[in-house]
Amino acid sequence: MDTTSFFVYCLISTFTPGPTNILILSTVTNAGTKKAMIFSYGSTIGFGLLLVCSAALSSVLLSVMPKFITVLQVIGSAYMVYLAYRMVRSRHSESDVNQKATFRFGVLLQFLNPKTVLFALTVIPAFILPTYRGFTGLSVGIAAITLIGFAAFFTWVLFGTVFKTFLQKHHTAANLIMALFLAYAAVMIWV
Template sequence: MNIVFFLLYCCLMIVTPGPTNIMILTTVHNYGVRKAFEFSIGATFAFFILLSISVIFNSILINFLPNIIIILQIIGAIYMLYLAYQIFKMNKSTKNKSQFSSFKTGFFMQFVNPKPILFTLTVFPSFILPYYKSFWQLSFFVILITFIACVAFSLWVLFGKVLKSFLDKYNKLANNIMAIFLVVCAIMISGIFN
């Protein structure tokens, strides 16, 4: 296995902007670092579960991949459009901390977000399973990739913290831009342009 390409693939897929990272940035902006970490922990835990499921059921899921992807694209796009609407209509005076900033939201979002699902389904057959088969080796890679995700989500929290004063100054504009990013993500994952 080419470890450099493996790590590059993991970092690019996890760190690049996607629905989870945009929601982390939104949570930092609207509810603060503590709530963003709570959201991130939920997302990281779900990511760990997705990786574990991928290792265990990879050969079974590949046979059903087209059907699973279509369903996830539809559910994920609808959920992201809902989140975009909630962010768009949010303002500083009506913030509700239970709305987005929870472990449960971060956890659930990973299961309807095709980006981490596609990543977990592709990273093992592409990089790991051709070279490693034992339980301990596969467990090591699940933990390593989960650690990379945890670091990536933490970087987005830090990024949000650094930009918080700017985002607070332009609250409505920042929320509108993040809502637009989620709409774009929803369109991209919906399969409309495939």
């Protein structure tokens, strides 16, 4: 496994703005840290469960269809390039997300968030399964990815206000840098 590409893919996918991170940022600024942490705990549990489902689904599909990894690599790479393009083309706008950020919604959102679902469906077969097929290897991989996800959620809680100010001030440059890293991760899936 190419550890560098794995970590770049995980870090960019979990730390860049998406529905979960934007809702965390909004919750920190509107309802406070405690409420945002409760939502983050639920998001972490949901993220871990989604990874477990992905590992189980990927393992079953790989035994039935070995070309499944290639399909997921193509879809995942195309989606990452699309996200990179969207980041570069996006315009700054004030988000007025005003939903209740509960533990339950944090869990549910991970299964409804296309960014998270596609990430879970690509990271396991692209990085973990080619090297580790046993229960222990899968468990360690899922635990590592879940911890990276929690670190991303916690970072958005902890520095929510700072990130919001920074991203508003340097929106174009920040998006370009994130887009370049995401494009790099998309290419590295094939190397």
